[in-house]
Every structure is written in structure tokens, then in C-alpha cells.
Amino acid sequence: MLYIHVGQVERECIRTIDPYFNRNKSKDWFNRDDVKKIIKNIDLSIAVKDEYIESPVFGGMSPTKLSTGCKAVILMAVLEKPYIYATKCGDNCVPDILEISRNKDVHITLHHIMQFPESGFEAVIAESGKKVCTFGGFVDEYYRIRDNF
């Protein structure tokens, strides 16, 4: 399940994605099929083996050169209990975030309107416990909570 926190960023939430990722990455991550797919979908790059990645623009590169959004989604996939500041993620990260959250609990903080699909997904707004299944439902609950801060 995807849990969306829209209030203040809590201490447990990873907000500084780049340094956290660069410090904690492990070469095994990049041999996983789900991580390879994320890198392909978001950064259009190929994780060849271990930490060797091929980008269509830069050629061979290290995972530290992946985009912040891509790193954030990889962390959602590999951490046991991910809690990530997903306002660092562009809208092209949405399909992968939803896919990961179908198989495990993923907590994210959002301080912007992420463009979820109009329908066909499930998430819980953490502050209210309200389940949302449509983009409109997410938008309404997001502003209901944030406007009453």
C-alpha cells in the first residue's frame, strides 16, 4: 500500500535523497530486475552489471549520476520500510512508485500535487487514514489537510 504523508516532513523520512543514496548504495541493488526496470523507465539508462550503468547521453556512468527521482524510487524498491520525500520525484516516476506499492508498504511525503492516474490506484493519506483511489480524491484530501495546517 502507498501511504502518502502531506504534512510536515518527519524525521524518519529521507529528504536528502542524493547523499543518502550515494552513501548506502550496494552493487547488488543494480543486478535486481526491478531496479533495472526503474532505471530504464525513469532515466532511460541500462544497468549493465553491478554499478556499471549505460546512459544514452553520457555513456558509461556510476549510479551516483542517476537522477534524484530515479534514486528515490530505487530506495523505495530496495529499503525494507521505505519512507521517502517524493516531491523530489517527477511525474514520470509515478508508474514505478505505484507498482512498488502494490507489493509492499511504501511511505512517501508529498508537498506538491503528483500527477497520479485519474483512477486505478490505491493510496492512504497518512494524516487522516483516508483511502483514495482517484486523482480527484487525492487532490481534495491533500488540500483539505494542507489548508488546515
Added chain:
Amino acid sequence: MNTIELEIISNQYVCKFYFERRINVIKGDSGTGKTSLLELVRDTSPDIIKNISLDVLVADDLGWKALMTASKNAIIIFDDSNVIDSAEFAKCCYEYVVKNNLYLLIFNRESLKIEQNGEGSGYMPHISYSIDSIYRLCSDGINHWLEPFYNLNTFNQSSKLDICITEDSSGGFEFFNKLLNMLSVEHSDGGKSAIVDKIERMSIKDKNILVVFDRAAFGCEIEKFVNKLRDYNITVLDSYECFEELLLRSNLFLNNQEVKRVFNNLPAYANKYCLSWEVFFEKFLACITKEKPYKYLHGKRLRECYFEECGSFSFCTFELSQKCDLDIKGSKLDWLLKDTKYSYLLTFHDNGKNITRKMSAF
């Protein structure tokens, strides 16, 4: 300086950005090359060609304040910064951006709306920035460019409208109420941040709604506006900066050399004096009308001179009219807007003779 350029060319990365205002927000998908841009900005290698109007500096969450305080004539880039929604950041913007001739390029998906809790510094106005300075970073892999992030339906002469909501509850509302007299015109009753709630409360999903807001200062509100009202038939005014800009573009100032000079080089004048163009237009209009019978003050009642025939209202006495440079007979609103940037608004004005549509619709 009219347009700020930021061009960087290397064998793997080309970016050409042009912007006019002091506060610029850039959003976009992940993986479009933002991090690479920052690397190239910092890189002084001779193979990188840079055409940049001013020095470029990159702020981080620890040193941003010192950078804004001490830097002059520079573009400062904030990359996914955690400070941009703080009262301290807003305060620094108001204090140093114009004074130090700074242009901010803010890569961030959050609104610059200040988080109210925990700051303890009392009331702080949100940073006024234009919806036209919110961009999407686009890329084809090597080339990078900026496009407007928000594309709203804009008003044209074939637009079908039923109702108009204005952000302004004073002069602007009064003017639009007279001008669009074939429509029902209401104000949001709480400025720009109350527009969305007002429209939702009115239950007008089936109506064609013209919303008049000041684009020059609506940056903080636009995300909510677009997402909350996505099922409504909303139309907005194309490149309408604010009410004062509309008046300055009217025939009232057609032969005013100072106004001509300003509009011929608007970014240079507006950026020189104000963080927000909205404030610039307010001050400029107040300044050039201060000795006139049609004196304008932002937030105050609009004088009849802007919508009533000269000599037809009690304020326009014989003595005053002798000192006035206006003597317009017939419809003042027609005269004001005819052949101007905003003449299309006259489509919904019928000199007050026939307002059956307004009366029957609501």
C-alpha cells in the same frame, strides 16, 4: 537588461534558457538533465561554452543566505532546496533580490508558499511570482529548453462565458463589473487564495467561468487552482499581468511617453524597482496619476473617471474638468479599451443597454 540568458554548450549537453523576471521556478520530470546542468555551471573547463548574462552561483541549504546577502549582479540557482518555503527565504528575497540585482532560478516542485508553523516570525507575505515564470524543463537527450508549465484556456472573442470571478474586490472588481455587464461578476471575497474556494462554493461546474487573477503574482496559487478546478470550464485572460497593467495599456495613457518607454522595455524597468511586476504596475500607475483627477490608488475605490462619461458624475465638477486632460463623451469603457491589447473584453460589454443575460442567468 531585458532578457537574462543562460546558454551552456558542451559536447553532451546544450541548454538555452531565457527568462525575464527575477523569480523563476523550474519543474519537470526526473532525468531531464538538471543535475548535469549544475555540474556544467560549476565546471570551468575550456571546452564548455557559456553565454550567461550574469555570474551564476549555486546555493545550498547551509550557505544560501550568505550567498544572497553578499552576491551582486548574479543568477542564483536553488536546486531542490529545503529552504524555499521558509519565512526566512521570503524575507531575504524581499530584502536582497532587487537591491543586489539577483535573479533566482529555483528547481523545485513545491510551491513557494510559506509553511506557517514553526517559523515564529509573525506574518510574512508569500513571495509574489508570476505563473509565467514557472517553467517545465524539457530535453531530447542533448538539447534542453524551457516551456511554460501551465497552459490555461485563454479568453478570446468566441469564448462563451456565463460568469466572471475576480480576485480583486476593490477597483478591479468595480471595473470588471461595469465592463462585463452581460455577465454576472463576483469577487472572491478574500483575494487570490480564496478564488478556488469561492468557485467550489458556488456550484457552477456547468457554467463557463472567466477568472480574472493577477498572473504576475499568482505563482503560489496556480497549482491548487489548476488541480482543484480541473473539471470546471475555466477561461483566463491571456497575459493579463494585473488590473493596473490593463489600465496602463488603455487609451488613457496612449500618448504618455513615460508609459510608452516602460512598455518598450518592461523587464528592465519592472525588475529595477520591484520583486514583483504586480507591485511595479501598482506603484507606476499611482505615480503617473497622482496629480490627476483620475488619481489611482491600489486597493481603494476606483474613481468614476475610469468607467463613466466625463462630466456625467458628481465628482467631475466644472472646476475639476477645467484641470483635467480628459473630456470623453460616450462610453468611457469603449474609449478606454478600443484597439488596445484588451479590446476583446468589449465583447461582453453593451453599454448597459441590454443586460438581460446577466439578469436571467443568475
